[in-house]
Amino acid sequence: MARLVFAGALGILLAGCDLPRDPEGTESLVRSRQTIRLGWVSGARPDPAAQATLAKLSRKFGARVERHAGESEALLSELEEGRLDLVYGHFAESSPWATKVHLGEAEGAKKKPPKDRHAPRFAMRNGENGWIMAVARAGSGAAE
Amino acid sequence: MSGLPQPIVHDMRRAKRLEWLTLFWMSSVVVVMYLAMGSSQAMKTAFLEDMLSLIPAITFLIAARLEPKRPSEKYPYGFVRVNSLAFLASAVVLTVMGGLLLFEGVMGLVKGEHPTIGPITLFGQTVWLGWVMIAALTYSVIPPVILGRLKKPVSHRLRDKVLHTDALMQKADWMTGLAGIAGILGVGLGYWWADSAAAAFISLSILWDGLTNMRTASAELLDGAPRELKGPAISQEAKRLHERLQKRWPEATVRLRESGRYMMASVEGVADPGPLPSAAELMGGDPAWRLGHLSFVPPSSPPDDPPDSG
Numbered sequence: 001m002a003r004l005v006f007a008g009a010l011g012i013l014l015a016g017c018d019l020p021r022d023p024e025g026t027e028s029l030v031r032s033r034q035t036i037r038l039g040w041v042s043g044a045r046p047d048p049a050a051q052a053t054l055a056k057l058s059r060k061f062g063a064r065v066e067r068h069a070g071e072s073e074a075l076l077s078e079l080e081e082g083r084l085d086l087v088y089g090h091f092a093e094s095s096p097w098a099t100k101v102h103l104g105e106a107e108g109a110k111k112k113p114p115k116d117r118h119a120p121r122f123a124m125r126n127g128e129n130g131w132i133m134a135v136a137r138a139g140s141g142a143a144e
Numbered sequence: 145m146s147g148l149p150q151p152i153v154h155d156m157r158r159a160k161r162l163e164w165l166t167l168f169w170m171s172s173v174v175v176v177m178y179l180a181m182g183s184s185q186a187m188k189t190a191f192l193e194d195m196l197s198l199i200p201a202i203t204f205l206i207a208a209r210l211e212p213k214r215p216s217e218k219y220p221y222g223f224v225r226v227n228s229l230a231f232l233a234s235a236v237v238l239t240v241m242g243g244l245l246l247f248e249g250v251m252g253l254v255k256g257e258h259p260t261i262g263p264i265t266l267f268g269q270t271v272w273l274g275w276v277m278i279a280a281l282t283y284s285v286i287p288p289v290i291l292g293r294l295k296k297p298v299s300h301r302l303r304d305k306v307l308h309t310d311a312l313m314q315k316a317d318w319m320t321g322l323a324g325i326a327g328i329l330g331v332g333l334g335y336w337w338a339d340s341a342a343a344a345f346i347s348l349s350i351l352w353d354g355l356t357n358m359r360t361a362s363a364e365l366l367d368g369a370p371r372e373l374k375g376p377a378i379s380q381e382a383k384r385l386h387e388r389l390q391k392r393w394p395e396a397t398v399r400l401r402e403s404g405r406y407m408m409a410s411v412e413g414v415a416d417p418g419p420l421p422s423a424a425e426l427m428g429g430d431p432a433w434r435l436g437h438l439s440f441v442p443p444s445s446p447p448d449d450p451p452d453s454g
Contacts, residue, residue, distance in 0.1 A: 019332035127260050127331075
């Protein structure tokens, strides 16, 4: 029994090198559509670090960025329903949206800003862990 | 009854040492789990289970301190039953927590919540938090499984239900860890429901522990016959003692109850019990210290009449 569990665990670990994957398949949809559907909160100042993250993502997936401007409320709802892949805006970590969508790290910040400070961030659909990781990796690479 | 019977003093000391070790190691597990928790429901449930596993150890240590105290004017029968009270309290906590966590897990499934297990930056590297969680869960399994195995034989010798339950719960902790790991890996593979399903499974085990313990604890508080450590069946030692007492005083009604780790016997309807045998003799091959109290009640006259209320 113990050996079986061990073998199973090892199998999963070896197969799991590309973990995590998305339950709703955002990453593979971005790749197959060759498009990143980006919501841009109206009035949000572009941030150089965020631009670099976007460029890196776009290169990695061979996808162009399709911009949709709008109010944050509307854009985040669309993100929640899977009609957008990414939303850019200035969000605070303590925002009430933080439980409904995943808010990434503050772009270009060396230190974590206070929880209630609005900072340039990307928001991603909850649970799309592969996509969330891809955006975070593009972000941390751009910061170097 | 005050102080501890000589034959169990050594084991009691060992049990206390094991429970202090449990507090130390399980606290370290709780800290590690808390640091790695994130927003996974399975991790949260496993974390709370580890936290709950501190309760039996704490109740045992408190009870062990009070048990040898001398009887006082207010507590003329001493404190041997502190153990039972502690046992009931921890059973109730387990049941309530198990129920709440089961509800949360099932609600997560019903609402179709997609848990986010995102990135974490460790030493300048962006790593998936899931791997950190799996490492924490793996660590969380090791101390309880070892401690559980060490405690089980001691709990048998001490006839201690709190310690026994604690040992069993800890021995089964590998299942919690494995369920948690399966939940995280499931989420990693893109199955959003794996997390809530694992959480529900873990909470079921907490609830099950709570309910069985409550059943055993209530039996003792209702002055039920002494029970086996393993479950609600009447203990074999009690059955043998009952038989021996009945054989010696065939005309009497023999009643046994349990008080903490001791058995209390009452032989009713005997006018003159005659010269009394020693506890060792009455207990046969079983440990003599278990017979905590033996009392005789003379027959009411005339027999079968209700006791005089005047």
